[in-house]
Amino acid sequence: MGVDTPSRRAARLVCAGILVLIGVAFLAPLIWLVLSCFDASAQTNVKFPDHPSLDNFRAVMNTDMLWRPLWNGLLLCGGSALITVLIATFAAYPLSRYQTRFRKPFLYTVLFATGLPITAIMVPVYGLFVRLQLVDSMPATALFLATTSLPFAIWLIKGFIDSVPISLEEASWVDGASPMQALRHIVVPLIAPGMSVVLIFTFIQAWGNFFVPFILLQSPEKLPASVTVFTFFGQYGAVAYGQLAAYSVLYSMPVVVLYLIVSRTMGGAFRFAGAAKG
Amino acid sequence: MKFRTAIAGEDLAAAALGGPTSPRPGRAARLARSTRQLPLAPALIMLILFFLGPVLWSIYSSFTNAALTGDGAANPQWVGLENFRRLFSDPNVTNGIWLTVVFVVGSAVIGQNLLGLAIALLMRGRNRWLRGTVGAIVVSAWVLPEVVSAFIWYAFLGQDGTLNQVTKALGIGSQDWLYSSPMLAVIIANTWRGTAFSMLVYNAALADVPLDVQEAAELDGASGWRRLWSVTLPLIRSAIVTNLMLITLQTLSVFTLIYVMTAGGPGFASSTLPVLMYQQAFKFSEVGYGTAISLLLLAIGAVFSFVYVRVLKPEA
Incomplete structure (x- = not known):
C-alpha cells in the first residue's frame, strides 16, 4: 500500500481512534447487564458489585420463572423452525425445478411478503384466532410463527436447490425414483448445511419474538421466556434489577451460543447477508 | 375442461x-x-x-x-369510511405517522445505515484484532433478544442510569431521558440494536471492491473523501439500496423495543404506528379502529416492499 507518509500515518491513527470510540459506545450499555447480574442489590446505575455473588441467578432459577418459560420457548420456537424448514423445502422444490406460468408471480409474491411488517397483521390475526378459538393455543401460535418466516425461508431454500445441478436427479429418475425420492435422497443431503442455517436463524428470530406470543398466548404457564421476562419485571414497580439482569443473561444465552455456532461453522451472517441479497 | x-x-x-x-x-x-x-x-x-x-x-x-x-x-356494524375519516382527523394518528417517519429516518436511514457504513469503512485496513473486537461488540448488540435490548437501554437512560452518571461526572447535570426525550431514546436504542446488520452487509460489499481500483484513483491524486464519494460508494450502490430497503422495512414494524422502553409515552410522545395500533386495539379495545391503523401501516410497508422487489429484480 504505497508510501507511508507521516500525514497518512496520522490519518490511520485517527481512523483507528474513531473505531475504538464506536466500540466503547456500543459496549457501554452492555456493562450494566454484566455487572448487575452478579450484584444482588443492583439498581439501574453502573457499579461494581460490593459482594459479587450468584444470588440473582439462584433467585430466578425456578420452574415458574425460568425453566418452564425456557421449555415453552423451545417448544414454540423449535416447533416453528422445524415446520418452517420442512414446509419451505417442499414448496421450494417444485418452484426450483418446474416451469409453470404461476411460478414467477408466486415467487415475486413470496419476496414481497418477506417485506411486509408482520406487526401490522397482529390485530387481524388476533381477530382470526378469536374466531377459530385458537387464542392461548401453543401449536397454533407455533404455526403462525412458522408462517411469518415461511416466505424468507422459501426464498433462501429455493436458492440453495437452484445451485444443485439437475443432472443428478435426472439420473435417479431414469432409475425410476419419484421427484420426492430424488428430493429426499439427492437434494436434501446436498443442501443440508444451508437448511440448518435457515433452521437456526428461524429459531433465533422466534426466540426473540415478543409481540406474537404476547398477543396470542395468555396463560402464564404457556408463555415463553421473551414474554415472561416482561411480565415479571416490566409491568410492576420496585423491580429487582439484579434478577432482571441475570434472567436476561440466561434467556439470551441459547441464541448467543447458536449464533456463535453458525458464524464459526458457516461464515455465519456474512454468508447469510449475502444470501439475503438474492 | x-x-x-x-x-x-x-x-x-x-x-x-x-x-x-x-x-x-x-x-x-x-x-x-x-x-x-x-x-x-x-x-x-x-x-x-x-x-x-x-x-x-x-x-x-x-x-x-x-x-x-x-x-x-x-355483532359488529358496518360503518363505512367512518374509521378512516376518524383516522385522518385523529391527532394521535397524524402524530403517529410523523413519529414513525422520524423513527425510521433517524434510526434506520441515518443511524444504522450511516454508522454501519462508517464502521465497515473504518474497519478496512485495520489490524485483525481491532476489527474482530469492534465487530464482535457491535454484533453482540444485534444478537441479543429485543426485550433484553429494551431493558438494557431502559437502565442506561434512566434517572440513575449510566448516561446520567457520565453527564453528572462531566458536570452537565442529569435528566430522565426516557421522559424528556423519548423519541431520541428509542432512536438511539434501535440504532445500537440494528447497526450490525448494515455493517455486515457493507463489509461483504466492500470486500468485493477491487483494491487496484482504489490504488488507481489514489495514483490519480484523488483525496480520501473524493475516493470514497466517486469510487467506492458507486461500486457498492446496489448494496446500499438493498440495505436501505431492508432496514426501513424492519424498522417500520418495530414494536417491542418502544413498548418496553416507553410504552409509547409519556402520553403519546413515542407512539409510533405499531404502538398506537396496539394501544387502540388492545388497551382501548377498539379492534375496528386498531385494524384501520394496522392497514395504514401495512400500506406503507407494501409500498416499500414493492419498490424493494422492483429494485432487486431477482431472476426468479
Missing part, C-alpha cells in the same frame, strides 16, 4: 423450457405431472390462512365497529 388445457399448456411450457417430462405422456405420467406441484400446498394453505386471510379480514373489519368486548364484539 378449461382446467385440463391449462395443465397441458404448462406441460408444453415445461417441455419447451427443458423441464423434466417423460417421453410417453400416458395417463399415469399426466397424473404425476399434475401432482408434482402438490408439495406447494402446505405452504400455500398456511400463507393463505395466516397471511392473506388476516389481511383481507382486516380490510373488511376496518369498515366496521368491531371491538374486543361489548356490543361491537358480538
Whole structure:
C-alpha cells in the first residue's frame, strides 16, 4: 500500500481512534447487564458489585420463572423452525425445478411478503384466532410463527436447490425414483448445511419474538421466556434489577451460543447477508 | 375442461423450457405431472390462512365497529369510511405517522445505515484484532433478544442510569431521558440494536471492491473523501439500496423495543404506528379502529416492499 507518509500515518491513527470510540459506545450499555447480574442489590446505575455473588441467578432459577418459560420457548420456537424448514423445502422444490406460468408471480409474491411488517397483521390475526378459538393455543401460535418466516425461508431454500445441478436427479429418475425420492435422497443431503442455517436463524428470530406470543398466548404457564421476562419485571414497580439482569443473561444465552455456532461453522451472517441479497 | 388445457399448456411450457417430462405422456405420467406441484400446498394453505386471510379480514373489519368486548364484539356494524375519516382527523394518528417517519429516518436511514457504513469503512485496513473486537461488540448488540435490548437501554437512560452518571461526572447535570426525550431514546436504542446488520452487509460489499481500483484513483491524486464519494460508494450502490430497503422495512414494524422502553409515552410522545395500533386495539379495545391503523401501516410497508422487489429484480 504505497508510501507511508507521516500525514497518512496520522490519518490511520485517527481512523483507528474513531473505531475504538464506536466500540466503547456500543459496549457501554452492555456493562450494566454484566455487572448487575452478579450484584444482588443492583439498581439501574453502573457499579461494581460490593459482594459479587450468584444470588440473582439462584433467585430466578425456578420452574415458574425460568425453566418452564425456557421449555415453552423451545417448544414454540423449535416447533416453528422445524415446520418452517420442512414446509419451505417442499414448496421450494417444485418452484426450483418446474416451469409453470404461476411460478414467477408466486415467487415475486413470496419476496414481497418477506417485506411486509408482520406487526401490522397482529390485530387481524388476533381477530382470526378469536374466531377459530385458537387464542392461548401453543401449536397454533407455533404455526403462525412458522408462517411469518415461511416466505424468507422459501426464498433462501429455493436458492440453495437452484445451485444443485439437475443432472443428478435426472439420473435417479431414469432409475425410476419419484421427484420426492430424488428430493429426499439427492437434494436434501446436498443442501443440508444451508437448511440448518435457515433452521437456526428461524429459531433465533422466534426466540426473540415478543409481540406474537404476547398477543396470542395468555396463560402464564404457556408463555415463553421473551414474554415472561416482561411480565415479571416490566409491568410492576420496585423491580429487582439484579434478577432482571441475570434472567436476561440466561434467556439470551441459547441464541448467543447458536449464533456463535453458525458464524464459526458457516461464515455465519456474512454468508447469510449475502444470501439475503438474492 | 378449461382446467385440463391449462395443465397441458404448462406441460408444453415445461417441455419447451427443458423441464423434466417423460417421453410417453400416458395417463399415469399426466397424473404425476399434475401432482408434482402438490408439495406447494402446505405452504400455500398456511400463507393463505395466516397471511392473506388476516389481511383481507382486516380490510373488511376496518369498515366496521368491531371491538374486543361489548356490543361491537358480538355483532359488529358496518360503518363505512367512518374509521378512516376518524383516522385522518385523529391527532394521535397524524402524530403517529410523523413519529414513525422520524423513527425510521433517524434510526434506520441515518443511524444504522450511516454508522454501519462508517464502521465497515473504518474497519478496512485495520489490524485483525481491532476489527474482530469492534465487530464482535457491535454484533453482540444485534444478537441479543429485543426485550433484553429494551431493558438494557431502559437502565442506561434512566434517572440513575449510566448516561446520567457520565453527564453528572462531566458536570452537565442529569435528566430522565426516557421522559424528556423519548423519541431520541428509542432512536438511539434501535440504532445500537440494528447497526450490525448494515455493517455486515457493507463489509461483504466492500470486500468485493477491487483494491487496484482504489490504488488507481489514489495514483490519480484523488483525496480520501473524493475516493470514497466517486469510487467506492458507486461500486457498492446496489448494496446500499438493498440495505436501505431492508432496514426501513424492519424498522417500520418495530414494536417491542418502544413498548418496553416507553410504552409509547409519556402520553403519546413515542407512539409510533405499531404502538398506537396496539394501544387502540388492545388497551382501548377498539379492534375496528386498531385494524384501520394496522392497514395504514401495512400500506406503507407494501409500498416499500414493492419498490424493494422492483429494485432487486431477482431472476426468479
